[in-house]
Amino acid sequence: xxxxxxxxxxxxxxSCPMPIVKxxxxxxxxxxxxxxxxxxxxxxxxxDFAAWSRTTGNDLVEQSVDGSVYRFVLRRK
Amino acid sequence: xxxxxxxxxxxxxxxxLQAAAILTAGAAALGKPVNVFLQxxxxxxxRADRIDTDHGLVAxxxxxxxxxxxxxRAAGQASWAETLRxxxxxxxxxxxxxSLSMDLLQIEQTDLDPLVDGVEGVTAFYLNxxxxxxxxx
Numbered sequence: 001x002x003x004x005x006x007x008x009x010x011x012x013x014x015s016c017p018m019p020i021v022k023x024x025x026x027x028x029x030x031x032x033x034x035x036x037x038x039x040x041x042x043x044x045x046x047x048d049f050a051a052w053s054r055t056t057g058n059d060l061v062e063q064s065v066d067g068s069v070y071r072f073v074l075r076r077k
Numbered sequence: 078x079x080x081x082x083x084x085x086x087x088x089x090x091x092x093x094l095q096a097a098a099i100l101t102a103g104a105a106a107l108g109k110p111v112n113v114f115l116q117x118x119x120x121x122x123x124r125a126d127r128i129d130t131d132h133g134l135v136a137x138x139x140x141x142x143x144x145x146x147x148x149x150r151a152a153g154q155a156s157w158a159e160t161l162r163x164x165x166x167x168x169x170x171x172x173x174x175x176s177l178s179m180d181l182l183q184i185e186q187t188d189l190d191p192l193v194d195g196v197e198g199v200t201a202f203y204l205n206x207x208x209x210x211x212x213x214x
Contacts, residue, residue, distance in 0.1 A: 015154045017103045021163050024106040055107045 003062065003073060006034040012041045012069060019045050020052050027058060027076050035061070038072045045070050080209035081110035083202070088214060089118030091132045091157065092146060097214045098157035102164035112209075113172040114202045115193065119214075120178045128158045128190045161192055171205070173197045 009026045011019035019040040027036050038049070046063070049072045053060040062073035082104045086097050097113075104111045115123055122132050134143055150156070155163065164170055174189060174196045186196055 013153050015149065015152075017099050017106065018155055018160070018163065020106045021102050021160075021167065024167050025163070052106060 005037045006030045007036050009038045012039050016042050016044045030076050032076050036074050040070045041068050081112050083112045083206040083209050083211045085114045085213045086119035087116050089122040090135050092134045094157040098160035102160050105164045105167040105170050110169045112205050116175040116178045123190050125190045
């Protein structure tokens with residue numbers, strides 16, 4: 001099954017903490033249960049998104065890495 | 078309600094303000110309230126006509142540090158002022174100028190960037206800080 005992404009955040013090239021800040025802004029624009037996809041190149045984002053997900057309750061449903069690009073899919077709480 | 082993070086900003090160099098902006102933005106993204114209290118040279122850096130200018134670095138940065146900071150900026154890192162503007166959109170951030178520092182620098186609130194929400198004394202700062210941590214930068 002392919003996940004239905006509602007909105008995307010392209011945080012490639014942004015340094016910490018802007019990928020998280022942009023995601024926190026964008027997730028407010030989608031409904032509870034909808035999915036947001038984030039692309040980032042900040043190496044710290046792997047631990048940051050895990051921590052952000054745990055703290056805010058927005059589930060990290062998918063993550064992968066392609067070269068230097070990290071991809072995260074989160075479901076709004 | 079969650080206890081806030083309370084940052085007292087004293088230094089007005091770009092590196093320390095950048096570090097403070099990162100701590101502020103990270104906390105805001107986690108939904109943690111942040112109170113920022115601007116004193117002395119940090120307050121001076123928030124003047125509307127100077128906020129986006131070069132405020133230099135602390136002495137320990139040296140030439141190598143200066144080049145590293147400029148390289149990161151050239152690669153597109155958001156300035157501390159821009160980081161704070163983005164973070165404020167998330168809500169929960171209150172930036173107050175220290176009234177004594179306003180007198181010291183002989184400035185009015187109208188001289189300050191709109192990032193600054195108001196002017197208060199140290200007693201109001203501690204009241205709002207509650208039992209939250211106070212960090213001095």
